Amino acid sequence: MPRATLAATAVGLAAVLLLAGCGPDGPEPPPAASESTTPGPSLSASPSVSPSPTSTVAPPERPVEMDDDGPAGAEAAAVYFLRLDDYIMKTGDTAQWEAMSHKECDYCVERLEQAQEIADHSYAWTNELTEVRVQESYVQDSATGLQRVDVAVSQGAVTVTDGSGDEVFQQDAIELVMGVELALADEDWVIVGITNVTDS
Template sequence: MTRSRAILAATSIAAAAVLLVAGCDDDPPATPSAEPTATDVSPSASPSPSSSAVVVAPERPKKMDDDGPAGAEAAAVYFLELDDYIMKTGDTAEWEAMSGKACGFCDARLEQAQTIAKRGDRFEGGATRARALHTYEQDAVTGIWPVDVETREDPWTITDSNGEELASDKAVVAKSRVEVARRSSDWIVVGVINDQEN
């Protein structure tokens, strides 16, 4: 089984514009997307560590307090670097807080983390390092900042409680378009498109 970090569709600017004109206060919408399938997913799965090693969450960047392009970049990088943390710990609170309601990538990764926690599986490796490559101008209608981000992910393995390997993948480098927006004073991820390089 190959872990797909994202095979997702971009945000529909036209749809967002219609909702904003209609006075919708919800998160900016994204178009439907193809998502990885997780088996035995339970949205109510409680967080539980998948490894005995101490796992530390990435530090929230101070730049996320900025409501401009610097904040957008920091939010996009921070969100992607949370991925292996949620897989290893089942602690998805920050991930969920930053996930837009129509973000298919966000939902798919959340479901995978919940599946691992529910089954008592172990996620090892997969450390993710991200850096912003380019931030585009904010869309005047939707308020969305598109940010191109490069991620480097270490090899990873998922094993069950008996130590049997369930899935694994090699190290990958990917370029993603992360679309972020402000909701009140917080950043949310509206959508992610991932283009795996190797």
């Protein structure tokens, strides 16, 4: 693989749950008035096992709370979607990610492309324990119908290796808060946008 392509791939992978939110043309966030959610859904992914012909990676379980069309459903959907991130990177199985991604969600598209690139190059994505939990849930925007949920993410250290076992990307563990905007479409939750709100 040419060094320039490899470098570009590593740069692309550097957006591990970071700064890949919707651009200025995306929907505006709901009003600042909010109601804290304590406790929110808190689900931890299992430590990573690199996909191989003799091992499988189970997808995160879809929570039944996602059937709720109110704040509880939005919270569960936000947590579930962010838990899918590790799964699509490890397996290349992006069907559920795509099904929940709105066409306006830049973050969703960028992560999808990264997962597909990892799969296309037969890379292996490994990471330490990842924890995802709701930090705060906001009042639904009456004008747009959007529901915003802030989700705290503890992302374990990530390593991506090629078929020879050589490291092509590495990132230390990070802690951040993601602002997830959701909407209902045909009674299912879809992700309209995700931004990094850790420093806001």
